Amino acid sequence: MSKETSGKAFDFKLIKRLVTYTKPYKPTYNFVVFSAILLAFLAVVRPIMVNYSVNTYMADQDEQGLLFICILMVAALFLEVGMQWSYNYFSSWLGQNLIKDIRIKLFKHMLRFRMKYYDKSSVGLLVTRAVQDMERIGEIFSNGFFEIISDLLKIVVFLGVMLYFDWRLTLIVVCIFPVILYATFLFQRAMKKAFIEVRKEVSNLNSFVQERITGIKILQIFAREEQEYKRFKEINDRHKKSWISTVWYNSIFISVIEMVSSIVVGLVVWFGGLNAVKSGDNDLGTVIMFILLINMLFRPLRQIAEKFNGLQMGMVAAGRVFGILDTESYIDDNGTKVANDIKGTIDFEKVHFGYIEGEEVLHGISFNVQQGETVAIVGATGAGKSTIINLLNRFYEIQSGAIKVDGVNITQYTLQSLRSNIAIVLQDVFLFADSILNNITLKNPDIKEAHVIQAAKDIGVHDFISSLPGGYHYNVKERGTMLSSGQRQLIAFLRAYVSNPSILILDEATSSVDSYSEKLIQQATERITENRTSIVIAHRLATIKKASKIIVMDAGEIVETGTHKELLAMENGYYRNLYEVQFMAEEKVNR
Structure with missing residues (x-):
């Protein structure tokens, strides 16, 4: 792996290396994984209940049965909310503990570096690695890796439920997926490039500000405030442009997902409703369930922009931090003799x-x-x-x-x-x-x-x-x-x-x-x-x-x-x- 980035949008080697730091927190890690999986299955419970309540209790005008299933839906909702809260808290807790441990290891590693390393390195850049990049690594666990895995599992579960209830409506949904996957691929590639540029500009900005504040007396002695101000504006402008490029890609991706999801809902309502009218079957519950599931299916894809941002930045940050950790630039300490009672010759x-x-x-x-x-x-x-x-x-x-x-x-x-x-x-x-x-x-x-x-x-x-x-x-x-x-x-x-x-x-x-x-x-x-x-x-x-x-x-x-x-x-x-x-x-x- 290079010192700038792993070179991949989703680097399993990086993830595997990060996971090794979860060993001291194995119970929490296992609970977060379990919660991510369970949330995927809990998410589909309420739409199925809606389908059942419409087709069975509402069609039969069974008030007691309808009340009972509504109570069950509320209970399922509270269970899902509770699991979601637990997942959010413990995934963030795990992420913060990981970056604490990695930051300690990084600082200890930098303390051993020989002076030659610091002669060639920017202090501002090293501060960025030890502080900001570490926070990005934490987001891999709190907002990235587990979230994406859970969302992918939800997509599989949702499609499985759809296929079980109506393969024709499912086919309509699946036919749109190549468009979504291609758009996601283009978005991922563009965002990867954009976030590498963002991290580079953040490092440049930190280095510039740190050096100028440290040497402020020299700038004032030689009356260089105006010139340095202009240089700062240029660097800050590049930083702004690199961030705006990520916002641009984000806005396009979200708009495409919204448009495609609306088209899919319209097709399902048209085909499902037309089929129900022609056949005379009272299957409105399935159509309603599909509408709910489509929104839930495309919600992870809409949110993947934000999650992918965190994951991408975390991957780039992890690549840079591990690049420093993998740097062997310290004085060999192979001596065995303890310098006690030195005379001073x-x-x-x-x-x-x-x-x-x-x-x-x-x-x-x-x-x-x-x-x-x-x-x-x-x-x-x-x-x-x-x-x-x-x-x-x-x-x-x-x-x-x-x-x-x-x-x-x-x-x-x-x-x-x-x-x-x-x-x-x-x-x-x-x-x-x-x-x-x-x-x-x-x-x-x-x-x-x-x-x-x-x-x-x-x-x-x-x-x-x-x-x-x-x-x-x-x-x-x-x-x-x-x-x-x-x-x-x-x-x-x-x-x-x-x-x-x-x-x-x-x-x-x-x-x-x-x-x-x-x-x-x-x-x-x-x-x-x-x-x-x-x-x-x-x-x-x-x-x-x-x-x-x-x-x-x-x-x-x-x-x-x-x-x-x-x-x-x-x-x-x-x-x-x-x-x-x-x-x-x-x-x-x-x-």
């Missing part, structure tokens, strides 16, 4: 890596970080500094070489235990729309509030947090927009500190913060890196001077290694030139 041995095949970013780099050392990595943008961070955490897999922690290849560690020993403070801090406390602990029950408060005091950020409304329970809103960039950075430092990592990685970001926040960050850096193996992507001179060792990178290679003084002593050295251009100006400003 790091070795990169001739590591080659590229984000895109054939385009290397790191060209066989090798370096060593001893336990407790603070190593600074400097270099121009694109030199490969951040790539080292990504590889150490196994966000990406290297092409060749080896990365070792405490002398053990990181692939031999379990992924969770490895990452639990490494903490990162990124340059671009991400905070969730939650309290400061939850953003620090990430809701880890082992990290108590008292421990967080003590840690905040240790690195000098307690006063800043306490000054906020609600203190540690202050909600920072989406992406931490209620805090300044410096404050977000301090929260990130505290988040790393409370996890008590063996290895700490800092991507310093103090270039855009105020002097007070910078001072707190430098204080936090000193405390958090104390007696702990640390790798710092250095942007500030203070960090570089205090580093045990400085690794200088250029174009994916290590060009120089040494202390601050050793590197400055190199004539025409890369670090010395960088220092004179970038860091010396900073040193003069800070004097």
Whole structure:
């Protein structure tokens, strides 16, 4: 099956796969199937009773018999209504439980995806798959599959009853069926194409809106509101047109069904009435029953438009969701060694890596970080500094070489235990729309509030947090927009500190913060890196001077290694030139 759609209007492989998720709800599933079958037979009871009452009790003027059969019809009606209610409720209940289970499985699956997958995927599209497409899958069970099966069974039962009572009138009805079937085939093919287009435009719309809202500041800074508004109108117009095409096909199909059903009723009344007049038989009950059954026969065909819509959209959605579930894009977690009591020694041995095949970013780099050392990595943008961070955490897999922690290849560690020993403070801090406390602990029950408060005091950020409304329970809103960039950075430092990592990685970001926040960050850096193996992507001179060792990178290679003084002593050295251009100006400003 493709990732876009199953390619079929009614894919039994998809249905079979969806049915496997009903195993935990087997009694409910069986009841829904039983109800769908029973409703097909209950639907024909009242028309038969009408036939019998007209031909027998009304013809014989039997008032008591007529009253009795009317009571039976009311009882049959209540039974049918009760079964219909039970079917509607439990089929919807089953559908909602299925999408709950599939959505949980999908989210868990996406959590394991490697960063390369997210580098190439639209966030808006993935949100559509996890939310809207899931709702469409639920409609397969609440409004699609069982409903269509029940309707098809009703058609078979209705035709069987018709054939039993009058084969000639049944022949009139059956002769019209090829027209209905052909119209249904054309409708199904057109709707399939239309709904694939609808789902594509929904994904495009979601992706566009999500990205523009996230980057609203950039749009306003560069005054691009009007241009983006015009682009949104274009995308929204395509979305509208794709939906209107489904309405167009719907309206044509329903009109055809209404016209054909009216013609069939007219033919039955004409032929049945004419035959009754000529023969003198009092068989009006059969004609009335046929009229009722014809309306009931064509009702499922009229309603199939709506049901087919739900089924089609559900099939397309299921194909897309299962396409993600079938995607094997995660880091192999085949390690058996649990990273307990990590000391923090790091070795990169001739590591080659590229984000895109054939385009290397790191060209066989090798370096060593001893336990407790603070190593600074400097270099121009694109030199490969951040790539080292990504590889150490196994966000990406290297092409060749080896990365070792405490002398053990990181692939031999379990992924969770490895990452639990490494903490990162990124340059671009991400905070969730939650309290400061939850953003620090990430809701880890082992990290108590008292421990967080003590840690905040240790690195000098307690006063800043306490000054906020609600203190540690202050909600920072989406992406931490209620805090300044410096404050977000301090929260990130505290988040790393409370996890008590063996290895700490800092991507310093103090270039855009105020002097007070910078001072707190430098204080936090000193405390958090104390007696702990640390790798710092250095942007500030203070960090570089205090580093045990400085690794200088250029174009994916290590060009120089040494202390601050050793590197400055190199004539025409890369670090010395960088220092004179970038860091010396900073040193003069800070004097």
